[in-house]
Amino acid sequence: MTPADIVEFLQKRVELFASFPIETLTRLVAASTVTTFEPNEAIIEFGEEGRFLGVVLDGEAEASLADDAGDRRQLGKLGPGSIFGEMSLLTGDRTVADVIGVSRSKALLIPARLFSTVVATHPPALRALAHTLGERAKCYGEDVARVALRRAEDPYGLELRTAAPAKLLVLNCGSSSVKYQLFDTGDPARLARGIVERIGSAGTRLEHQFAGKKVTRELPRAGFAEAFAALVAVLTDGDGAALRSREEVAAIGHRVVHGGEHFASATLIDDAVIGKIEAVAPLAPLHNPANLLGIREARRLWPDAPHVAVFDTAFHQTLPEYAYLYGLPRELYERLHVRRYGFHGTSHFYSALKAGQFLHRPWSSLEIVTCHLGNGASCCAVDHGRSVDTSMGLTPAEGLIMGTRAGDLDPGLLVHLMRTDKLGPDELDTLINKKSGLLGLSGLSNDMRAIEQAAEGGHAGALIAFKAFCYRVRKYIGSYAAAMGGIDAVVFTGGIGQGSARARRLTCQGLEWMGIRLDEARNRDARGFEEVTRISEDGSPVEVLVVPADEERMIARETLRTLSREEVTLRIRAQEPMPVPIEVSAHHVHLAQEHVEALFGPGHSLTPKADLSQPGQFACEEQVNLVGPKGRIERVRVLGPARKATQVEISVTEQFKLGVVAPIRESGDLKGTPAVTLEGPHGTVALREGVIAAMRHIHMPPEDALRLGVRDKYVVRVRVGGDRELIFGDVLVRVSPSYRLAMHLDTDEANAANLANGTAGYIDGVQSQA
16 A cells, blocks of 8 residues: 555545545654554554554454453454554553454554644544544453453553653652662663762761662762762762763652641642642651752752652541541641641552552452551551551651650650659650650660560560560551451551561461461561562461562652643643533432342332433432431432442431441442441341442543543542632542533532532542542
8 A cells, every 4th residue: 555545545444534634644644654464463462551553454453352261352353444552542551452463464553642643632533532432441341451450560550661761860858868769761670779878967978779889979078969969970970870961860759758738649849839848847847848958959950850749648638537637626626737647658558559469459449458667657547549547647656656656645644744754845755756666665776676686585675565566556457447347458568567577477466357367488488578478378368468668669650640640730721621510419329120129029120200411320219218327318319220239329417317437439339338228118128338428520421531631530620610619629530431521519518619500610630540
């Protein structure tokens, strides 16, 4: 085929290109490649980055996927005029199937750059792509997605691979040190790392590693400016050089300890963000000022590169109010922001993702207790992808026994010491943060290795310190399993969590009744600093894992995702605002067919009363009563058609009336949710689970998602006007060809903003990505 033949073929045989001008197609073909593929040759392989849009010119290929048994499932045949590769280009996800030649075939490969700048910006083509995407999503089905997740090597982007290679610098600035790592997204093996210690004191020292080489440099008494100058010098010159020049750094990720209530995710740094970090510095006086020194110096050295702040506290901003408030007068929270914030969030987030990856299960479907155990230590309850409780509080002093921190204390004890020993604030701060914990209990050391060695030799103080440490962790695991209503996995990370088999064993001792069954040999032999390791028995109902901590990698990952999120947000804001109709959803029930018949009689079918906005959905004539431990709600409307599982959706204020605590969940995510009894005219159904407060969400067809640049499971912010203009955060986007655009709020949320059905909302930005 000549280029002119291909242009004619595209316009006449491929719906996607039918409306393009000849001139545009001519330029597109000239910049693309025609490639021949032999029978059984892979054109696209599972798990690849989206690199091109393919068009079959002649011959035949097939899209297929090998299942867990090794059998190949054909997803569809591709003949002349068929397109392929569009799903990964449109979603940004890796490919979920193989495309393999059936006969000798030729294909036009249109580069991803041209696809995004020419094809996906043409409105008629966008509509055709949305239709194709929807049809293929229905064809592939949920089982293909599950197989893809099991086969995916990097479902959460932790390998830091990008289409265009880039250098990412991660900085962790303390009061007297700067730790750094340089990541190369084009070559994960090219990792440089180092530390500048004793900044501001005599004996400032830089240690650097790259490509198997170690570099040590003694520096004169240095401040942060001199420390950064030494850091840049070692990265760009001499044996440890990993950069040709500092301008090679594409982005910088900064660890920031405290973000207060301002930041629920990593964020691009500007002057306003710096002001907010300064504002919460009183909550982290030893950390935030040092973090800011590093940010300012890095911005001076890399003024044109984007800088991203990744907060220790951000992951815990999903704690419900009843979990983060102290039992103190609310006025203290409102005036002084006294509440539980939690720390180590980056580590808890990372280890929960790694657990999901290792177990080949979506991390957002799991109930996990992560235990970050080191000189600083904390536990976190991660319930379906959300931190719902954590052991540290306003400061890192709350919770577990740590190296030198006391952990949980009776506050009356501090008042007692103030009276009896005349201790002031500084002395109390030193006592609970620097003289307590393992050091205080043992009288020996804050190092768990020394504690274990001394305990083995019969030292009474070391033995009680070791037992108290493990007992406190065990107590938190049990309480968090209760808080979540179940547990799928326990994860150990951090220096002690990875390095101490004894601590892991004693922590898990006595938890067999919960389904936590440790395998002694696996626990003893675990290489906790090298790889994710399962240390539970085969068949243990609860998985127990050891995950090597890698907070720097997680900061780099969050930096990449923040830049991607900002790109989508800018794209949304640059467009003509697209109104999203808001619908207020009162309490209602979705019924499984077996419960329809139990409540309304054998053979009964739901009776449509009125169509709902979503195609195929309807309000029913049928109503049921909800009966909870405390009270009841009468005449709750049933919505149809019947579903696989019965689900009850109520507002937060109705929980008290029923006497249940319903978690905020995505529809269909019912594991571990409260029970309730349904009353109908023919009988009752006692549900074992199924009551939720639905997460606010948007139903969106693919063409609208493509226009906005958002994907299924993105979480966005939505701005609404009216008498009480506000922005709703944590709005889940659900994309499907069967959806019509609409945002659903419950009555509590709508009443708070004085909203009525039909009010328009506008997507203001992306909060997090799937």
